[in-house]
Amino acid sequence: MATRSRDDREAKRRIRQMEAKRALRHEQAKRRKRDNYLAIGAAAVAVILAVVLQLTAFSSNPSESEFAAAEAGLSSASASPSSNSQGIPSANTATGKTFTGQLALNSGVVGVELDGKVAPQAAAVFKSLADSNYYKGALCHRLTTAQTFGLLQCGAKSQDGADDPNYHWGPLENTPADNKYPAGTIAVARSSNNAYGNGHQFFIIYKDTNIPADAAGGYTVVGKVTSGLDVITKIAAAGLQAGATNNDGAPVAPVTIDSFSLK
Template identity: 45%
Template sequence: MASNDRQAREERARLRTYQARQEVHVRKQRRRTRDNVIAAVALVVVLAIATAAQLLYFNGGPGTPEAEPSAAPTPTPTAPAGENQGDVPPADLAGDRTWTGTLTLNDIPLGIELDGAAAPQAVSSEISLIQSGFYDGTTCHRLTKDAIWVLQCGDPTGDGTGGPGYSYGPVENAPADDLYPAGTIAMARAADQYSHGSQFFIVYEDTTLPGDTGGYSVIGRVTSGLDELRAGITAAGTADGATDGAPAVPVSITGFTIE
């Protein structure tokens, strides 16, 4: 009888020990699940913030990527938005036709086409700037990667704030689906659609850009040399390793012709 009682007590003790271990295991599992959920949420938040920051940068945010604040010779603080400012080249200069030429970056020649029929004002401005030698020796000050893949050029100050002394708009020939295929050449701008100037960007991988503020004026495309551009410039990324910043390989426009 005593033996049976002792055996029962031992079984109850083993059961309590097992139950205690099970409870510890369950708590650990719950804690591990909670930690995994927290880590996943944190990762999503970080990615969302990074993406939002880059998209904001493409809509007149800090540093204004497409931003080219009006650089008119006599800037007027009360100048209204939504109007051309300064001596803008006439829109009929583009001649309703396709222009061909060569944009040379660090001695890498890119064959280009500019569509004067699709974006007459923007292409007219570019023709005027190219033919006047405006771009000679200017730099490509900005490279983006990860979701947005563009190389931005055409600022005479080299920091993203300069322009040709005028600004114009509105947006022309923006893609309806917000997709800018690799090779696209488009004009950079700030939030105001009438803030186009001399800055443009080359899309080196398919990129989707937000169209809620009107998109970006597509003026043409790269017809040759894009692989060389990737290998010689964009593959190196940015100088500080960030997803958006100055190119690791300094880039200058060493030639720009159009006909």
């Protein structure tokens, strides 16, 4: 009888051990599953944050960031074709044409060329604005001076860079497939994620710059600097006004447009 009792106790002990091991394995499996969920969640958050950063980094124009110039400092306009009531000229007025001229700044003269063969709508707009003396007295209000991101943005009527919300047009034209904008490029500023968010403003690239496309695409390259790029590089070399952050702000010496002529 004593032997049987010992056997029963040993059997119960083994059963308890088996149950404990089974519970431990179950808990370990739950922990691994929870850890996997956490890892997947963290990775998803990281991806989402990266996408959001890329799409919003330009909500206020090009900046030092690798994601910079996607915005060009304009308020977002509705993503719709331009209205004729805005006075947007027809692309036909520039189709196949090349316009040459000068952008006279208070710090020097820059020779420019606009290419209506690859960007007829943009060339038509800027030819029309130049002919109407729109740019006389306008500002080049924004400068970026990062190592791999350099541009001067022009065409604003006020220091805050605001543009006329009722003057917007598109579509995008001649956007670089590789997102690279060589020194001397003249491109159209626009609101983010909006192929019809172009306005009055443009930017001049003074050193090779990478500008990632946003949801709408890249930025319309309308022309190039033909002479006087050193005028822009000297403005950049002088630096930014106090209070600028991330190598992005107003030029230390105010830059204004004396005239913009095209023929």
